[in-house]
Amino acid sequence: MFSYLAAREATQGRHYTLDANYRSTPALVAAVNYVFERADRQPSGAFGHKTDEGNPLPFIRVNARGKARQLKQRNEAGEWQPCPALTGWALPRDTLLAAGHFVQQMADHTAEAITSSLNAAVAGDLAFFDAGGEMTALRPQDIAILVSTGDQAAVLQQSLNRRGIKSVYLSDRHRLFATEEAADFHRWLLAIAEPQRQDRLRAALGSSSFARHWGELDAVRNDVRLDEDTSRFMAYQRIARHQGILAAVYQLMHDYHIPARLLAAPLPDRSGERRLTNLLHLADWAQNEQAQLAGLDALLQRYAQAVSDNEAEHELRLEQDEHLVRIITIHSAKGLQYPVVYLPFLPLIRPKEANKNSTATPWRTSTGRGMSLGEFPEAIAAEHEAQMTESVRLIYVALTRAESACTLALGPVKFGAGKQPNQHE
Known part of the structure; x- marks a missing residue:
């Protein structure tokens, strides 16, 4: 941001402003204009850079040029x-919720609102109209919910699932090796590599991806039954060595009916299709890696490294994902647009609390970044101000993603042990 401000000052008098919005309806453009024009009248301006000498980053009113329905x-x-x-x-x-309770309540409220809207659309009572009067019913894929963290997305998905609304989390941070399926697949590999080790075998048989009920899990303690499982995993080991790990995993999934079990037992935050796709993706990755390595032990080391480093192997998109409610982080949504947008956690966007026990404080100024040692209140204040302006810019991004309608939560929210709501900031 400071680089931009320096460039703006150096090119004074030669600026060209793109003041047309080709994304949103005139009503939505006017609403966002109203919000930020009011904010720009504050002493520090809408984006926190206004001083007595001027405002190098003013809010400029936008004109609606879009054809949004x-x-x-x-x-x-x-x-x-x-x-x-x-x-x-x-x-x-008189309702002041702590941040955690606020997330749950807003997730439930958002899920209820989306359920109501989709039911109205099915009944023919809610639809988009274009300039020619043509009507198109609202669909789940027309709705996007913007969040800040994966934890918020998980709570939202659970609330939507309880109401029968399927969703997909589209964050670019949702990496394959950070999933529960990745941990389960590691247990499978360990058992295939050493099927005689009962601890590894039991861990594989009891993994979440086997989707077994309590009676089946308890049966793993039976030595006769375990001998049968050992024989199976010894067969998988032979297949892995001669045909590759992909063939071994396919046989394992067939023998234990894993696809059918997963599809029949979705988790609150992940569908059976998603879990199955993750496992097949991991098997395919392992097959490609095995072709470049010497033996199962080398593959295990390579897999452990991938999990430890959280390698950038993203989850594959499912075809059905294109027809679901979308959940995406605000950062990932930059440059994107959605017909209907919900912002249930907007009041939680705020500067991080300064660590009072830290011996060093990073801070930003117009001349660059710095690090203060010892007590330096000015550095803490400068860094807080920089984070605050960054939060406002993120809120602007969130509010300008919608084409036809945008709904946001306003709070109030209580942080930490304090009794003041977030609005005082």
Whole structure:
């Protein structure tokens, strides 16, 4: 940002402003203009860089040039009425939730709102209308929920799943080796490499991806039954050595009916299709790596390294993902657009708490980054201010992703042991 401000100052008088929005409806553009024009009248401006000498980063009013469809709902009289372009959810002033409780409540509220909207669309009472009057019903893939963290996405998916609404998390940080399936696949590899070791065999048979019920898990303690499993895994070892690990995993999944079990037992945050795809993706990755290595032991070391380093092997997109409600981080949504956007956790975007016990404090100024040693209140204040302005820019990105309608939560929220809500910031 400071590099941009320096370049802006150096090119004074030669600026060209792109003041047209080709994404959103006029009503939504006007609503966002209203929010940030009010913010720009604050002493520090909308983006925190306004001083007595001027404002190098002002908010510039945007003109609507888009052809976005308008979202309308049929009222009790049977007439189509435009839905609000920008909607804010505010908790009662006497309701002050801690951040964790706020996330759960807003996740449930968002899931309820989406369920209600999709039910109305199915009933023919909620739809988009283009300039020619053509009507298109709202679909799950028209809806995007923007979050800041994977934990928020997980809570949202659980709330949606409880209501029968399927969703997909599209964050570029959702890496394959960080999934539960990756840990289970590692247990499978260990058991295939040494099937005579009962501890490894039992760990594989009891892994989440086997999707076994309690009775089956308890049967693993039976030595006769375990002998049968040992024979199977010894066969997988032979297959892995002569045909490759992919063939061995395919045989394992067939023998233990894993595809059918996973499809029949989805988890709150992941569908059976997703879990199965992850396992097949891991098997394919292992097969490619095995071709370059000498033996199963080398493959195990390579796999352990991939898990430890959280290598950038992203989850494969499923075809069905294209028809689900999308959950995506605000950072990942930059440059993207969605017909309907929900921002349930917007009040949680805030500067990180300074570590009062730290002996060094990083901070940013117009001349670059620095590091203060010892107590330096000015450094803490400067870094807090820089993070605050960065948070506002992120909020602007979030508010400008929608085409037809945007809904956001307003709080209030309580952080830590304090009693002040986030609005005082």
